[in-house]
Amino acid sequence: MNSPTLTSTSPAASAVTVRKIYGTGDSEVRALDGVTVSFERGKFTAIMGPSGSGKSTLMHCMAGLDSLTEGEVSIGSTTLAGLSDKELTMLRRKQIGFVFQAFNLIPTLSAYENIVLPLSLDGATGDATWIDSVIDTIGLRDRLDHRPSELSGGQQQRVAVARALASKPAIIFADEPTGNLDSRTGGEVLGFMRRAVTDLGQTIVMVTHDAVAASYADRIVFLKDGKLAGEMVSPTPDKVLDFLKHLGE
Ligand SMILES: Nc1ncnc2c1ncn2[C@@H]1O[C@H](COP(=O)(O)OP(=O)(O)O)[C@@H](O)[C@H]1O
Ligand SMILES: [Mg+2]
Numbered sequence: 028m029n030s031p032t033l034t035s036t037s038p039a040a041s042a043v044t045v046r047k048i049y050g051t052g053d054s055e056v057r058a059l060d061g062v063t064v065s066f067e068r069g070k071f072t073a074i075m076g077p078s079g080s081g082k083s084t085l086m087h088c089m090a091g092l093d094s095l096t097e098g099e100v101s102i103g104s105t106t107l108a109g110l111s112d113k114e115l116t117m118l119r120r121k122q123i124g125f126v127f128q129a130f131n132l133i134p135t136l137s138a139y140e141n142i143v144l145p146l147s148l149d150g151a152t153g154d155a156t157w158i159d160s161v162i163d164t165i166g167l168r169d170r171l172d173h174r175p176s177e178l179s180g181g182q183q184q185r186v187a188v189a190r191a192l193a194s195k196p197a198i199i200f201a202d203e204p205t206g207n208l209d210s211r212t213g214g215e216v217l218g219f220m221r222r223a224v225t226d227l228g229q230t231i232v233m234v235t236h237d238a239v240a241a242s243y244a245d246r247i248v249f250l251k252d253g254k255l256a257g258e259m260v261s262p263t264p265d266k267v268l269d270f271l272k273h274l275g276e
Contacts, residue, residue, distance in 0.1 A: 043099045
C-alpha cells in the first residue's frame with residue numbers, strides 16, 4: 028500500500044546491497060559489490076570514482092536498464108524486481124529521465140520538438156505550464172526553432188536535459204553529461220541542472236569525473252572497486268580533489 032506520507036518521505040531512488048557480476052570464473056567482474064545508497068528527492072547528487080568503479084553500472088541497474096545479480100533497487104516506493112517487463116517500461120518512460128554524454132538529439136527536429144518528443148511518442152501533450160517553466164529555466168526560448176546543428180554543444184546538451192525533464196520524472200540519471208563539453212559550455216549545462224533542482228524541485232543523479240562539475244551537487248557519493256568509498260555533502264572542487272587523491276585516483 029502506498030500511503031501519501033510514505034511516498035513523500037521515501038527517497039527518489041534507492042539501492043540495497045546491490046551486486047552486479049559480469050561473466051563467470053576467471054572472467055568474472057564484480058562491477059557492483061554490495062552497494063547500499065539512496066538519493067533524496069529534490070537533491071542533486073554526483074557519483075564519482077575511478078574508471079571502472081561501477082558508476083555507469085549503478086545508474087543502469089537503478090534505472091532498470093540492466094538486471095541485478097543480487098539486492099534490490101527502488102524508484103520512489105516501487106521495487107523494480109516486482110515489475111513485469113511492461114510495467115518496467117512504463118516506469119522508465121514516466122518516472123525516469125536520462126541524459127548521456129552524447130546528446131542523442133534528433134537532427135531533423137527543432138529544439139522544441141526534441142524536448143517534447145518523449146511526450147509525443149507517448150501520445151501525451153504533457154503539462155504545458157511545466158514545460159514552459161523548463162524552457163524558461165533552460166534559457167533557450169529564442170532558439171526553440173533551431174535544429175541541433177544550429178546550436179552549440181552546451182545548448183544541445185541543455186536541450187537534452189530539458190527533454191529528460193519534460194515528463195516531470197521522479198528522477199533524472201545523467202552519465203557524464205558534460206564529458207564532451209569544454210568547461211564554459213559544461214558550466215551552462217551544470218547551471219541549468221542546478222536550477223532544475225533548486226527552482227523546479229527535480230531530483231538529479233549525475234556521474235562525473237570532474238571536481239568542478241561535482242561541486243554543483245548537494246552531495247557526492249564515491250565508488251571504488253564496485254563498493255561505496257565515501258560521501259561528501261556541500262562539496263567544493265578543492266575538497267573533492269583532496270578526497271580523490273586519498274581514494275587513489
Ligand atoms: N556489459 C559488461 N560486460 C562485462 N563487463 C562489464 C560490462 N559493463 C561493465 N563491465 C565492467 O564492470 C566494471 C564497472 O564498469 P562501469 O560501471 O562501466 O564503470 P565506470 O562507469 O565507473 O567507469 C568494469 O570493470 C567494466 O569493465
Ligand atoms: Mg561509466
